[in-house]
Amino acid sequence: MGRSTRGTRSKGPLAAVCVTLALCLALTGGVLFAVDRVSRSLSDWEPPSSAAEGPLDGTIETPPHDELTGPPGAAEVNRAESEPVASAGADEQQTPETGPRAADDWLEQVSGATTIPVRALQGYAGAQLALAEELPSCNLSWPTLAGIGFVESRHGTYAGGEIGPDGVTTVNIIGIPLDGTNNTRTIPDTDGGLLDGDTTWDRAVGPMQFIPGTWALWGTSATGVGEPDPHQIDDAALSAGRYLCANGRDLSTAQDWEAAILTYNRSPEYMADVLAYAHAYADASA
Numbered sequence: 001m002g003r004s005t006r007g008t009r010s011k012g013p014l015a016a017v018c019v020t021l022a023l024c025l026a027l028t029g030g031v032l033f034a035v036d037r038v039s040r041s042l043s044d045w046e047p048p049s050s051a052a053e054g055p056l057d058g059t060i061e062t063p064p065h066d067e068l069t070g071p072p073g074a075a076e077v078n079r080a081e082s083e084p085v086a087s088a089g090a091d092e093q094q095t096p097e098t099g100p101r102a103a104d105d106w107l108e109q110v111s112g113a114t115t116i117p118v119r120a121l122q123g124y125a126g127a128q129l130a131l132a133e134e135l136p137s138c139n140l141s142w143p144t145l146a147g148i149g150f151v152e153s154r155h156g157t158y159a160g161g162e163i164g165p166d167g168v169t170t171v172n173i174i175g176i177p178l179d180g181t182n183n184t185r186t187i188p189d190t191d192g193g194l195l196d197g198d199t200t201w202d203r204a205v206g207p208m209q210f211i212p213g214t215w216a217l218w219g220t221s222a223t224g225v226g227e228p229d230p231h232q233i234d235d236a237a238l239s240a241g242r243y244l245c246a247n248g249r250d251l252s253t254a255q256d257w258e259a260a261i262l263t264y265n266r267s268p269e270y271m272a273d274v275l276a277y278a279h280a281y282a283d284a285s286a
Contacts, residue, residue, distance in 0.1 A: 110285045116146055119163040120155035123233030127241040138245035139252040145237050147278035149207060156207035167233045175204035206230035208240045218243045
């Protein structure tokens with residue numbers, strides 16, 4: 001899928017994101033693994049060799065979620081230490097510390113502690129800030145978005161790409177056709193191939209892996225300017241946050257947090273993986 005319609009995006013209020021110390025929000029309880037193990041395993045993860053290079057058109061296909069291998073042992077540790085999942089499945093936030101901190105300093109510090117690329121972290125943090133004003137009762141925090149972003153696309157780095165300074169992935173991340181095989185749902189094309197390049201079946205797109213039909217309902221421009229772009233991390237993270245917060249959910253409760261994640265992917269294993277990484281990122285950044 002081409003990029004001719006994207007152009008260069010200016011740094012809007014969310015892209016610039018005046019991150020303060022108040023963004024250093026961590027999830028409490030249900031600690032799933034030690035910080036030193038988390039840092040080591042996240043740093044050591046490498047994409048599957050089969051995904052080292054994408055097609056020449058700059059588009060790569062992501063395999064089903066159960067084929068995306070994450071940091072060694074993360075899912076196993078989660079399932080072994082958090083049974084049942086409901087006992088720890090809440091996006092619970094600590095009371096933020098007071099006092100300002102420069103955005104660049106916060107991003108660099110948290111990125112270094114969690115291994116989340118700075119530009120991806122900026123998107124997750126910006127979405128949290130926006131939704132704290134728009135839907136404060138939702139209590140969404142950036143570690144949950146980061147957990148989803150890792151499981152879905154390795155924070156936009158799947159197959160060797162990355163998120164550029166403008167927030168757009170340098171390689172189009174396109175999922176497999178949703179044709180009913182490979183444990184997928186059957187979803188015929190809904191967008192004429194506009195987002196995913198497939199006129200027969202829908203495919204999930206972008207760093208947060210939105211299905212075109214879902215993007216049509218929830219896609220939001222973080223800057224409020226131009227068409228929302230699922231390949232742009234600020235747009236994708238904010239849209240994902242709004243999707244998770246739908247129906248009046250309070251993500252500080254286990255029931256609503258789990259319900260939100262299961263709307264993203266109706267798989268207990270997927271929810272367990274997102275939970276593991278959300279807690280890991282929160283622990284590492286605390």
